[in-house]
Amino acid sequence: MQLAVALAALVAAVGALEPVSVSLAIGAASVLSGYLAKPRFYCAFVECCPPDDHRPDPAALQQSLNERLFGQHLAQEVILKALTGFIHNSNPKKPLVLSLHGWAGTGKNFVSQIIAESLYPAGLKSTFVHLFLSTLHFPHEHLVPLYKDQLQKWIRGNVSTCAKSVFIFDEMDKLHPGLIDAIKPFLDYYEQIDGVSYRRAIFIFLSNAGGDLITRVALEFWKSGREREQIQLKDLEMVLSLGVFNNRNSGLWHSSLIDRNLIDYFVPFLPLEYKHVKMCIRAEMKSRGNFVDEEIVENVAGEMTFFPKDEKIYSDKGCKTVQTKLDFY
Missing domain, CATH: 3.40.50.12190 (Rossmann fold)
Known part of the structure; x- marks a missing residue:
């Protein structure tokens, strides 16, 4: 579809050119069509569906x-x-x-x-x-x-x-x-x-x-x-x-x-423990390009709530609020 649109636009522009320019434009269109017909070249500019033999790493x-x-x-x-x-x-x-x-x-x-x-x-x-x-x-x-x-x-x-x-x-x-x-x-x-x-x-x-x-x-x-x-x-x-x-x-x-x-x-997906929440906080800080400050990690993790009521083992929101709580610091 993208190829057809590109060629149609080029042909439309040709009508406004002089004869010599028209010849050059037609030649360019032929070369362009030949290159775009090759999947590797075309897919470098437009996302293509992977071929059958494509195997992600x-x-x-x-x-x-x-x-x-x-x-x-x-x-x-x-x-x-x-x-x-x-x-x-x-x-x-x-x-x-x-x-x-x-x-x-x-x-x-x-x-x-x-x-x-x-x-x-x-x-x-x-x-x-x-x-x-x-x-x-x-x-x-x-x-x-x-x-x-x-x-x-x-x-x-x-x-x-x-x-x-x-x-x-x-x-x-x-x-x-x-x-x-x-x-x-x-x-x-x-x-x-x-x-x-x-x-x-x-x-x-x-x-x-x-x-x-x-x-x-x-x-x-x-x-x-x-x-x-x-x-x-x-x-x-x-x-x-x-x-x-x-x-x-x-x-x-x-x-x-x-x-x-x-x-x-x-x-x-298992409920997350305190140590896992701290891992999430460190990863989020690194993704922002920040130095990992363990004091901030402890402060953010300490604001999370845990269950069951007596044991307090698992975070009731997992790592879902880590980003917003980290913004506060």
């Missing part, structure tokens, strides 16, 4: 997770293995579907941003990364049938443009029940639907639902004297899938996505 993803995500050993391990395995599979049988669960401020949005940046340099701003907010894009319950139709058209259109499209659904716990089932056909084991293959797309669900279940398991480990790093995916994944399936406010209530086992991974 898993080492870069691992480094980004290590440096920017704190206290989430399970999420780091699952995301790295799931994404790396998927993008290096030359013939996936279905799209990759991840469902991220945990309290606010534990890193779910951060991880979706890291995933987007690992696949596309523009990250969340990429033409091929699509973010849906439940309260913004699907606010009215009486319009659910319309939303279902629109959602199918949006996904079909974008995957037709780029097979490696990424779709992120935030605020799943605020999504009207049954709405997400509209995308079930795109997540299933179909080679094509109406001539379009969805097998290379990635779908990511973000939800606060299940946060209480995750915290309960983490607290049980703490009370028994076991390290949080000893918590394994098997300790939480089944609890999460059943919990959100039976929770009317999860967005996945009685969803066929769970019933048909179309969600590949339920990824738990």
Whole structure:
């Protein structure tokens, strides 16, 4: 499309030139057309959908997770293995579907941003990364049938443009029940639907639902004297899938996505402890180009509130208010 527009503009300008100039302009247009027809040259100026043989560097993803995500050993391990395995599979049988669960401020949005940046340099701003907010894009319950139709058209259109499209659904716990089932056909084991293959797309669900279940398991480990790093995916994944399936406010209530086992991974985000909050503060100071002052780190962390009431182990807002509290100092 950009090539057609550029050439059309050039041809329109030719009409105002003298014969010699016209010849030069036509020659220039031919050269320009030849160069733009080559994907490598063209994609240096316009974002292009990655070719089938493009493989993002898993080492870069691992480094980004290590440096920017704190206290989430399970999420780091699952995301790295799931994404790396998927993008290096030359013939996936279905799209990759991840469902991220945990309290606010534990890193779910951060991880979706890291995933987007690992696949596309523009990250969340990429033409091929699509973010849906439940309260913004699907606010009215009486319009659910319309939303279902629109959602199918949006996904079909974008995957037709780029097979490696990424779709992120935030605020799943605020999504009207049954709405997400509209995308079930795109997540299933179909080679094509109406001539379009969805097998290379990635779908990511973000939800606060299940946060209480995750915290309960983490607290049980703490009370028994076991390290949080000893918590394994098997300790939480089944609890999460059943919990959100039976929770009317999860967005996945009685969803066929769970019933048909179309969600590949339920990824738990553990509640953050005091030491993790301090890590977030240090990282935020470094990102601003500031010297890390440990006195300020202690002051900001000390203003955060923790639960349960007696033990005060976990930050009730994770790292969500770190930026605003740091502004005060």
